[in-house]
Amino acid sequence: MNRAASFFAVVAGCLAAAAALGADGVALRYRFEPGETITMDVAHRALTETTIGATKQSVETATDSTKIWTVVAVDADGHATIEHSVGDVTMTSRTSDKGETRWSSRDPGPVPPDYEAVTQSLGVPLSRVEVDTTGRVLGRRDFKPTPPSSTGDLMVVPLPDEPASVGTEWTVPQEVVVEVPNGPRKAVKTRLRYRVDALRDGVATIHVDTTVLTPLDDPRLEARLLERIWDGEIEFDVARGRLLRRSTGVDRRVVGFSGPESSVRYKASLEERLK
Numbered sequence: 001m002n003r004a005a006s007f008f009a010v011v012a013g014c015l016a017a018a019a020a021l022g023a024d025g026v027a028l029r030y031r032f033e034p035g036e037t038i039t040m041d042v043a044h045r046a047l048t049e050t051t052i053g054a055t056k057q058s059v060e061t062a063t064d065s066t067k068i069w070t071v072v073a074v075d076a077d078g079h080a081t082i083e084h085s086v087g088d089v090t091m092t093s094r095t096s097d098k099g100e101t102r103w104s105s106r107d108p109g110p111v112p113p114d115y116e117a118v119t120q121s122l123g124v125p126l127s128r129v130e131v132d133t134t135g136r137v138l139g140r141r142d143f144k145p146t147p148p149s150s151t152g153d154l155m156v157v158p159l160p161d162e163p164a165s166v167g168t169e170w171t172v173p174q175e176v177v178v179e180v181p182n183g184p185r186k187a188v189k190t191r192l193r194y195r196v197d198a199l200r201d202g203v204a205t206i207h208v209d210t211t212v213l214t215p216l217d218d219p220r221l222e223a224r225l226l227e228r229i230w231d232g233e234i235e236f237d238v239a240r241g242r243l244l245r246r247s248t249g250v251d252r253r254v255v256g257f258s259g260p261e262s263s264v265r266y267k268a269s270l271e272e273r274l275k
Contacts, residue, residue, distance in 0.1 A: 025163030028204055029133040030156075031241025032080035038069040038242065039087070039275040046227075046268040053261050058096045065089040067272070070125075078133040083125040084155065091115055120144075127155075133241075134159045157206075157234055157243060158194070164204065168196045178224040186221055189213040190228070197233075203244065206234040223257035226250065226266040246272040 044063045050056070066087035073081045090104040093114070103115045105122055121144055130139040135156040160170040172192040179185035191211045198205040209231040216222050232248030249269040257264055 025165040025168065026199065026204075026238055027163050028159040028236060028238065029078070029241055030080070030131065030135055030159070031078070031133070032071045032074050032082070034071055034074050036071045038071070040067045040069075040243075040272045041065075041275055042067050043271045044268070046266070048267075049265040051261075051263045052258050056096070060092075060094040062092040063089060066275075072128070079130060079138060081128065081130050084127045084129070085125050086122055089118060089122065091118070129155060131156050134161060157236070157246065158192075159236075160194070164196050164199075166196055166199055170194050176225065176228050178221050178228075180220045180224060183220055184218060186214070186216075186218075188216065188221075188225060194234075199238075202238050204236045204238055206236060208232050208234060208248070219254050219256040220258075223254045223264050226252050226254060226264070227268060230268075230270075232270075242274065243272070244274050246270070 042063075042065045044061075044065075046059075046061045048059045050058075066089075068085045068087050070083045070085070071080055072083055088105045090102075090106070092100065092102045094100040101112050101114060103112050105119065111119055124143070126144050127140060127142045129137055129141075131137055135158045137156065158170070158172050160168060162168075171194070174190045174192060176188045176190055177185065178188055189212075191213055193209055193211065195207045196204055197207050210229045212225070212229060216225070227250060229252060230248045230250040232246065234246050235244040236242070237244050247270070249267075251265075251267040253263060253265040255263045
């Protein structure tokens with residue numbers, strides 16, 4: 001076989017492999033081992049800008065923490081029981097009228113009053129969940145109150161039941177209850193849509209976005225929902241069966257939540273990386 005023929009044979013083989021991948025896909029599954037510890041660096045940034053008439057106020061927060069998953073047990077079907085905890089945290093808040101406050105659990109000295117409750121949640125199990133290999137939560141027990149986090153509410157990223165290839169999509173329905181203090185309360189249906197954008201070098205790159213399905217005609221409720229409408233990107237190691245990175249964010253504004261001359265903007269990002 002001459003060089004030209006060899007070249008075209010290689011190209012044909014590559015195309016055949018790509019076609020096979022597109023036809024059959026690859027199973028995206030979590031793989032946990034009993035007793036292992038999975039640690040991720042987490043960085044959360046948020047900015048809230050509020051305008052009511054001539055009054056403007058901004059609040060910025062930055063939280064850097066270490067998320068720890070301890071795998072308590074794994075059964076014969078691959079269902080894993082995992083305890084979630086936070087090892088350490090550094091928190092900074094800055095307001096336009098009060099200045100900046102910063103605290104790190106690694107630093108000695110007194111804890112600012114705003115962060116005293118945080119110290120009780122470090123180094124101890126916060127929740128225990130049982131998940132299957134697709135990330136479906138089979139059971140959950142919270143040891144301490146855990147309010148929903150913004151820009152990425154699901155503790156475990158859900159994976160598709162069927163083998164995935166580039167372009168594969170799957171959705172996860174959610175219901176979020178939003179309420180205004182001394183005002184209306186409403187259950188809002190949302191949908192998370194996941195899509196495989198790339199499968200390269202053993203890593204699946206997955207895009208996620210949020211759609212609000214329930215019509216909202218009250219700006220007060222819209223303002224309370226802002227931090228729950230996020231988009232992002234996920235990197236999943238196919239062979240190791242775990243997340244490498246999750247990056248999500250939101251930047252939205254609502255006008256009229258407190259009168260015609262009012263607006264609120266919420267901008268936030270969440271970045272998780274496997275250590």
